Amino acid sequence: MDLNLSDEQRLLRDSAERFVAGSYDADHRRKMANDPLGFSPAVWKQFAELGWLALPLPEEFGGLGGGAVEIGILMEAFGRGLVSEPYVATVVLGAALIARCGTNEQKQASLPKVADGSLKLAFAHSERAARFDLAKVATSATKTAQGWRLSGSKIAVLDGHAADDIIVSALVHDHHGPSGRIGLFVAPATAPGLALSDYARLGGGRACNIELADLHLPEDALLGDGHDALPAIEWAVDRAMAALGAEAVGIMQTLLDTTLDYTKIRKQFGRPLSANQVIRHRLADMAMQVDEARSIALRAALKAASPPVERARAASGAKAKIGKCARFVGEQSIQLHGGMGVTEELEVGAYFKRLIAFDTLFGGSAHHYARHAELGRKA
């Protein structure tokens, strides 16, 4: 039992914090917010050079073999600077699904390119009717003589606009009709039959909705051997939630630091705001919730490779709790900044919006408390 960072992990944390502090400032974030791409390809290249894109990928395909804890260290630093590069979409979701489900050829074709920064991915899974139920997929993939034909609609695809390849989940239909199995299909983003409409995402970055109208894909577009991909999807989303939780911790820490500084400087009634006990106690509560969020995010990362129910309960527990902490810390940060907190002139709002996006993604606190309870009864 040891929760201290290893030397390598400390190096990773220090270099990530240094990079974010050096490359990400308010000007950069404002520029990105108005950029049609929403992130900087130059920064993405640096991610590749720093080894961050290769970090969790298997070593035999150009990766560094890191785990969820290392991703969490990186993501917490990303949160501090509100990084908007498509790291979760490409590395934590896309590449992880290929690494877990793909054949050797499929892995060889994609993962080294993810690692060197030349291939970006996105994962198109959510559908409007499914809400947050990962098992509910209406998009269909029908076997044809040449391969597959996909039809359906996907929503909230993180960074789909930037992806070269999009991994689409679909219910496999064979000769007898729906098979009950979900398949994962790798589709080039430019394929005819795939229409993508992207939008600026709350809190930075972009997302898109995708219409699939008779999208024809070759036989080998299906990842792996056709086993039901639901367990892999749950695995990948659980790990993404752990990663996003760590990012939320970084965001909350920045909000706490910023708000603390502000209450020391801002004077009313002839004294700093922080001289008031009601303000000090609020900040103490915020600090406590940031610390709790950090603990539960770390727990989700440490259990990311545990058996499915244990992993899923840890991930849902973290998602629910961090979401709750995030709303408190975010809302109180705005409250303690007073009127200025509600303006676009300060960055408090930008950080707050990213937290709300976090809370919404893959289901909010209520959904994950319920999932945690449900899984507990199965365990």
Add this chain to the structure above:
Amino acid sequence: MDLSFNAEERAFQSEVRGFIAKNLTEEMKRATALTPSVFSDPDIGTAWQRALHANGWGAPGWPVEYGGPPWTPAQRWIFETECARAGVPNVNVMGVKMVGPVIIGFGSPEQKNFYLPRILSGEDYWCQGYSEPGSGSDLSSLKTRAVRDGDDYIINGTKIWTTHAHHANRMFALVRTSDGPRQQDGISFILIDMKTPGITTRPILTIGGDHEVNQVFFDDVRVPVANRVGEEGKGWTYGKYLLEFERGSGIASAKLREGLKAIADLAESDLTGRAIDSPDIATRISEVEIDIDALEMTELRVLSALQTGQNPGAVSSILKLRNSEIRQAVTRLGVDVIGHDALAVEPMRPLYRLNHEPAVPEEMLTMVPEYLNGRAYTIFGGTSEIQRDIIAKMMLGI
């Protein structure tokens, strides 16, 4: 980073389990489960302390030369966790965890030689004389006065919320020995024999119906100056040192988990009409479980820091605050889970020696008293408001 235990730690874990299996009687276990106050009564608690002592485990946290076990922080964690899982008696902490470290840190060689072995063996039973009717959160305003008379102090005043004063043969107390410009400066730390003439004890019943705390009166009580720990007027420093221990031996999550498990078991049983089938109850159980998970991780982070000699800092206030709040959430859940059976009041104590059939199943008996008595968790040992002051000052610098 690694959450799992290594081979050595796993071996220690089975050693602890073996010890518990051999020494924890069914009677002790039942009595502990049926105690709705913080600490087990001495008939139960002292028996367990003796068993621990006989095995060399009487004083976790003490340096080895004073009789503490040679444990790493991880072993300490395993010990506390296994004890909580098994439901061992809640030994009164006033001796081993509170006055013991102060005597070790600041006591004279004579005091160490005399008191420490008697704490270890359970021969002495201690209570804490800190709060006064006029001095709660503002503890250093205390007025109980010790006036020098030759080789004695003569003590007059009163202490309140004194846990187990009615069982204790000794008290450690903060008393005023002088008046200075700073009220913290005139306080001394003194060890008092409870049989000294002039001491009277008045029971105070808490809202759960338990007699755990008291008010103690001092009427010209003569105590040898040799019973003062450390320097005269430095008692505040020693007293604060002790409060650090009171706020967190840092291992509370395992006990919270067991408390929640007992309630979750009730919620899944027909006794409560399967309360768990209500989505609200199921979700709240999860919510509390996740809060415990987070607290446990914070405890393990602190422990890891300790293992490498780092100072965890003001986090003991966070641990105390969250532990007390979560404990209250657990007990609140207990009341909600038992539903209508929460209406039944059982005034007789102890609950493990009732001479009649209780109105509700035995495993429900403690739920309401624990919830009611448990309101004190956010008050004693420094209220939550004081803890927030400390967090703001020590962690945030405001």
